[in-house]
Amino acid sequence: MPSPVGHSLIGLTLGVAFLLPRCRGADWRQVVYANRGALLAVVLAANACDFDYLPGLLVGAPNSLHRWLGHSGVWAALAGCTIWLLWRRAAPRLPRWALPVLLAAALSHILADYSDEDTRAPFGILALWPFHDGFMIAAHPLFLSLEKASLAAACSWHNVRAVAHEALLTLPPLLAVVFYKLRPMRHDAAATQAP
Numbered sequence: 022m023p024s025p026v027g028h029s030l031i032g033l034t035l036g037v038a039f040l041l042p043r044c045r046g047a048d049w050r051q052v053v054y055a056n057r058g059a060l061l062a063v064v065l066a067a068n069a070c071d072f073d074y075l076p077g078l079l080v081g082a083p084n085s086l087h088r089w090l091g092h093s094g095v096w097a098a099l100a101g102c103t104i105w106l107l108w109r110r111a112a113p114r115l116p117r118w119a120l121p122v123l124l125a126a127a128l129s130h131i132l133a134d135y136s137d138e139d140t141r142a143p144f145g146i147l148a149l150w151p152f153h154d155g156f157m158i159a160a161h162p163l164f165l166s167l168e169k170a171s172l173a174a175a176c177s178w179h180n181v182r183a184v185a186h187e188a189l190l191t192l193p194p195l196l197a198v199v200f201y202k203l204r205p206m207r208h209d210a211a212a213t214q215a216p
């Protein structure tokens with residue numbers, strides 16, 4: 022499965038693309054700060070399925086429930102809706118696309134984990150539960166598996182390579198949407214060209 026780095030970059034790409042307005046480079050920091058709640062919400066939604074570590078952590082076996090029902094599309098959609106409800110309680114007015122973007126971010130987790138090189142049985146995730154109760158995994162994985170057997174394994178060179186590989190795949194789309202958002206707007210360009 023991709024690490025939180027990969028999932029967060031995918032969520033941020035969706036958030037920047039659909040929840041942030043276009044602006045000039047000079048205003049970018051201000052726009053990001055003003056929309057920090059939206060960016061936090063999409064990052065949370067993109068990582069929400071991995072909260073299925075928590076029950077296992079309480080009994081000292083983090084992987085015991087990981088990648089089961091918590092990694093189904095239905096569960097991801099519920100997580101996206103829950104984050105939307107919490108956000109709606111906290112903010113007076115949400116962006117128009119808030120709910121669809123949160124759902125897309127939550128479901129992106131399922132797609133990313135489906136596209137992962139899983140080395141531990143049962144291979145894959147219950148992506149389509151309850152409509153299909155088999156574990157599903159892509160024939161040609163995009164992401165490398167992570168070592169998680171121990172703290173030493175989690176800090177291994179293999180994991181550094183796996184996270185770098187994720188960043189290589191997920192950072193360019195984020196940079197592309199940021200670049201698009203910072204392009205001079207039409208009226209700015211017209212103003213620049215005016216005599």
Ligand SMILES: [Zn+2]
Nearest residue numbers: 022070071134
């Ligand atoms: Zn996951």
